[in-house]
Amino acid sequence: MKTFIKIYILFTVLFCDLQNINGQTLHAILFADTKDESIGNYDKQDFINVSTELSTIASASGLKLKTYYHKDEMCSKNNLVSVLSNLSVGKDDVVFFYYSGHGTRATNDASDYPQMCLASHYDKDFYPLEKVLQKLSVLPARLKIVIGDCCNSTSVGVTVKDYATKGATVLSKEPVNAYRNLFNGYRGTIIASGSTKGENSKTVSYKDGRPAGGSFTVMLLATLQATAKNGIDANWEEILEYTKQKTKELSQHTPVFTTNLKSEGNINPNEGAPTNNYQAEGDDITMIDLLAALANEQYTAESRVENMNKFLKGLFANPNVVVESVGRNMSTVVSTEKASDFVLRLATAHNLINLVEIDATSDEQGKYTYLRVHEIYKNY
Amino acid sequence: MKRSYFTIFVFLTIVSFVLISCSITRNDLMHSYSEMNMRNDSVINQNISIQKWGVDLSRANFGTVYLLNPVMVPTDHTIAGFTVTDTLPRLKKEQKHVLRFLLTSNSFYHSVPEKHVKTIFAPYLAIRLTGCKRPADYLLISYGGEEWALVTKDVILKKQGFKNRAVLIDFGLSILPNDKYLESIK
Numbered sequence: 010m011k012t013f014i015k016i017y018i019l020f021t022v023l024f025c026d027l028q029n030i031n032g033q034t035l036h037a038i039l040f041a042d043t044k045d046e047s048i049g050n051y052d053k054q055d056f057i058n059v060s061t062e063l064s065t066i067a068s069a070s071g072l073k074l075k076t077y078y079h080k081d082e083m084c085s086k087n088n089l090v091s092v093l094s095n096l097s098v099g100k101d102d103v104v105f106f107y108y109s110g111h112g113t114r115a116t117n118d119a120s121d122y123p124q125m126c127l128a129s130h131y132d133k134d135f136y137p138l139e140k141v142l143q144k145l146s147v148l149p150a151r152l153k154i155v156i157g158d159c160c161n162s163t164s165v166g167v168t169v170k171d172y173a174t175k176g177a178t179v180l181s182k183e184p185v186n187a188y189r190n191l192f193n194g195y196r197g198t199i200i201a202s203g204s205t206k207g208e209n210s211k212t213v214s215y216k217d218g219r220p221a222g223g224s225f226t227v228m229l230l231a232t233l234q235a236t237a238k239n240g241i242d243a244n245w246e247e248i249l250e251y252t253k254q255k256t257k258e259l260s261q262h263t264p265v266f267t268t269n270l271k272s273e274g275n276i277n278p279n280e281g282a283p284t285n286n287y288q289a290e291g292d293d294i295t296m297i298d299l300l301a302a303l304a305n306e307q308y309t310a311e312s313r314v315e316n317m318n319k320f321l322k323g324l325f326a327n328p329n330v331v332v333e334s335v336g337r338n339m340s341t342v343v344s345t346e347k348a349s350d351f352v353l354r355l356a357t358a359h360n361l362i363n364l365v366e367i368d369a370t371s372d373e374q375g376k377y378t379y380l381r382v383h384e385i386y387k388n389y
Numbered sequence: 390m391k392r393s394y395f396t397i398f399v400f401l402t403i404v405s406f407v408l409i410s411c412s413i414t415r416n417d418l419m420h421s422y423s424e425m426n427m428r429n430d431s432v433i434n435q436n437i438s439i440q441k442w443g444v445d446l447s448r449a450n451f452g453t454v455y456l457l458n459p460v461m462v463p464t465d466h467t468i469a470g471f472t473v474t475d476t477l478p479r480l481k482k483e484q485k486h487v488l489r490f491l492l493t494s495n496s497f498y499h500s501v502p503e504k505h506v507k508t509i510f511a512p513y514l515a516i517r518l519t520g521c522k523r524p525a526d527y528l529l530i531s532y533g534g535e536e537w538a539l540v541t542k543d544v545i546l547k548k549q550g551f552k553n554r555a556v557l558i559d560f561g562l563s564i565l566p567n568d569k570y571l572e573s574i575k
Binding site: 047048051109110111112113116126130131132133135158159160162163164165166167203207209210211212213223224260 | 457458459460461462504505506507508509510511513531532533534535569570573574
């Protein structure tokens with residue numbers, strides 16, 4: 010681990026002058042009940058799909074991604090309350106809240122939106138989705154989005170709660186402009202959930218039986234990606250309405266959403282291309298961010314290659330650790346290589362702007378013993 | 390002589406069938422059945438329950454009915470971890486017929502595995518079972534997620550989705566007339 014710290018210090022000294030493009034942050038709060046015996050695998054797929062899309066959105070829009078990810082045993086009401094209480098945001102930031110898991114509602118719930126069960130079976134641990142929006146509404150952030158993929162059906166005993174594609178992603182100019190428009194061009198709030206009062210939200214699988222995720226999440230991401238890929242000038246209402254229709258066709262439940270948005274004017278389509286801004290410094294630097302920093306072309310090619318072996322020793326248990334790269338569907342493995350080859354590829358990569366950690370294991374020293382990633386490039 | 394005994398037997402069988410049908414009608418279930426456009430020949434089949442549950446429920450006896458609060462922290466009296474809040478009168482004869490029909494008819498099961506629902510399994514009713522060859526102690530009915538389950542030795546043995554929720558709700562209302570929760574989800 011000492012080597013790792015040395016690399017950290019080395020990069021901090023060498024490249025401390027790099028700065029984030031515009032200083033705006035995308036606060037991504039994800040809660041997923043990935044341990045549930047019936048839908049845990051689907052929630053895990055939702056978590057992977059949404060977290061990867063957020064990385065793409067951050068890369069495209071130039072927003073700095075700050076993650077508050079809670080899955081497995083970390084998905085709980087206590088952790089949600091803690092995140093919402095301690096959230097500190099700037100006036101131009103974007104807050105994106107997403108939950109995948111069980112949901113329900115009380116017989117006399119006034120809200121159109123469900124209560125999230127948050128990996129618990131007990132009423133005392135449930136938390137209303139609309140209460141999240143209420144908590145976020147008082148924060149100065151420019152845009153707040155609250156999404157829940159869960160059931161909205163009534164369960165007995167529940168009480169009303171008090172509150173007032175394959176291959177690496179390649180970002181061409183069209184998706185960058187579409188995501189910039191959606192995430193940088195609006196001020197206000199959005200709340201959405203997978204089903205209307207009294208309905209159950211359902212999961213879907215691929216033809217070979219692998220879990221694809223919650224129907225609502227699958228359709229929402231497909232709509233967002235299709236909009237971005239084709240450079241469609243769509244607004245949030247159109248995206249959510251289309252998602253609603255498609256979810257209804259796929260699984261016979263009807264998503265519900267409310268928007269309260271104000272357009273901030275057109276985003277300049279000729280603004281610069283997204284860049285790799287990952288640096289080997291900061292309070293919340295992660296191992297995957299360090300690997301992304303190795304592909305940062307704002308560092309000279311010589312310095313990246315020179316430091317390559319230090320990264321390899323500092324971050325991987327040994328040079329033969331298996332690294333898998335998966336495609337845009339987050340499950341198809343498009344390449345398998347040794348850590349030594351992977352690190353060499355990163356050090357010489359061109360236009361790689363983001364790396365997303367999909368799965369990993371590590372040894373007692375915290376070094377990778379297995380890594381699965383998704384790579385995001387730009388082509389302009 | 391043998392022929393007249395046989396004639397009486399056939400007559401009694403027909404009368405019994407008509408009486409059972411009438412009693413079901415009194416429970417407003419036939420209304421739901423006609424709504425579902427069910428065919429008369431899709432009736433009781435003991436093999437269905439064996440296929441679906443691994444237990445022959447066509448011969449099961451139904452005993453005490455318990456009311457549950459599934460989202461309450463467990464108290465002293467629980468069934469499969471769900472808190473019992475009340476004990477209800479035993480099922481009447483016609484209610485037992487209806488329940489046996491529901492459990493052994495294909496019309497109340499999905500022919501292919503249903504998609505998973507994203508709500509908790511929250512049973513409202515627990516019905517004591519006896520007389521099954523393989524152990525099954527309770528039947529649990531969860532209306533929210535449209536699932537039912539068999540419990541043995543205080544553990545859920547098997548859980549699956551049910552179809553035609555309106556009929557299950559009507560059955561619940563025949564046990565608990567004017568129940569606020571069941572009325573609210575009707």
